[in-house]
Amino acid sequence: MNTDIRYIFLDLGGTFRVIDEDPAYLAAARAKIAELCGVKTEDPTQWFEDVIDKRYDVYREWALKYMCEAPEEVLWRRWLAYDCDPELIRRNASELCYQYRQTKGRRTVVEGGADTVKELCRRGYTLGIISDLVGRREVDEWLDQDGLRPYFQTVQQSSITYIRKPGPAIYYYAMEEVGAEPENCCYVGDNLNRDIIGAKAVDFGMTVTVQYQKDKPLKLTAENRPDAKVYRFPDLLDIFPKRGQVAVEKLIPPEDGQ
Numbered sequence: 001m002n003t004d005i006r007y008i009f010l011d012l013g014g015t016f017r018v019i020d021e022d023p024a025y026l027a028a029a030r031a032k033i034a035e036l037c038g039v040k041t042e043d044p045t046q047w048f049e050d051v052i053d054k055r056y057d058v059y060r061e062w063a064l065k066y067m068c069e070a071p072e073e074v075l076w077r078r079w080l081a082y083d084c085d086p087e088l089i090r091r092n093a094s095e096l097c098y099q100y101r102q103t104k105g106r107r108t109v110v111e112g113g114a115d116t117v118k119e120l121c122r123r124g125y126t127l128g129i130i131s132d133l134v135g136r137r138e139v140d141e142w143l144d145q146d147g148l149r150p151y152f153q154t155v156q157q158s159s160i161t162y163i164r165k166p167g168p169a170i171y172y173y174a175m176e177e178v179g180a181e182p183e184n185c186c187y188v189g190d191n192l193n194r195d196i197i198g199a200k201a202v203d204f205g206m207t208v209t210v211q212y213q214k215d216k217p218l219k220l221t222a223e224n225r226p227d228a229k230v231y232r233f234p235d236l237l238d239i240f241p242k243r244g245q246v247a248v249e250k251l252i253p254p255e256d257g258q
Contacts, residue, residue, distance in 0.1 A: 001206030001227040003246040007180040008120060008236075009154075009171075009199075012131040012139070015210050016113050016233070019105035021103035024169070029102035036092040036099065037084045045142035046101065055080045056100075067186035069158035072097045073132060097135030109146065110212075117151050120236065124243030128154035128174050130187070132164045134193065153178050165191075166198030175202075188236065192224035200224075206246065208239070209254065218254055229254045 010016045031044040033052065041047045059079040063069060069081065073093040081089050083098070089096070101107075121127060122193045129152050131139070136159050143149040154168050154177040175182060186206040189195025196207045200223070207226040211218065214231055228251040230236060238250040 001182050002097045004244050005186045007126045008186045009128045009130050011195050014190035017107045018110050021105040029099045037081045038088050068163045069162050110233045116234045121151050130156045130174050132158040132252040165194040168202045171202045196224045196226050
């Protein structure tokens with residue numbers, strides 16, 4: 001682990017943003033997808049679970065195998081709605097991706113997340129986002145809506161780069177945009193086998209995992225073991241007092257099997 005950390009890159013889902021699974025919100029998004037696909041059904045939720053969810057599982061296997069995110073139109077015309085009107089799907093691909101994300105829940109910044117990001121910037125750190133997700137519009141709209149865009153100097157999304165973590169290239173894109181060297185970078189994420197393995201593959205100086213569910217043990221290996229973990233997002237402020245420093249005495253080490 002390197003203590004000269006100047007750049008901090010964040011994962012989004014499960015790290016900086018969490019999901020509220022409001023049933024009515026999910027149902028509305030599923031109904032909208034059926035409408036956008038031109039599917040007439042009395043039970044959009046059941047149709048979504050029987051068709052779209054199952055097809056997405058197949059797509060996800062492909063995406064993880066090749067560490068690739070398909071373009072919006074390709075995702076829907078090849079994988080998810082290949083039996084629907086292709087011209088209709090082409091026109092609606094962007095909105096379909098947006099609504100698909102909403103079928104998983106309403107995403108909000110984790111408690112204390114915005115203030116923590118602002119304080120890290122005030123302390124001199126350069127921040128960025130490296131995230132896997134489908135759809136191009138959601139993150140841009142959210143950053144503008146929440147007023148957080150000025151705090152992130154790079155935003156790398158698999159939906160735009162077509163590269164998924166733990167593929168090293170998406171990390172290199174982030175470093176290149178901010179002019180960072182890997183030994184001065186830290187990655188913060190919740191998924192050991194994507195976030196941490198990917199950051200280690202490009203020799204990041206430090207990795208931190210978030211473990212919001214304390215009673216859920218981490219399945220650690222030599223390859224995915226982070227340098228530290230936090231139980232709350234604001235705990236990052238204890239670890240990073242000033243650009244180029246790490247408060248080693250404040251680290252919570254990931255214990256074996258936890």
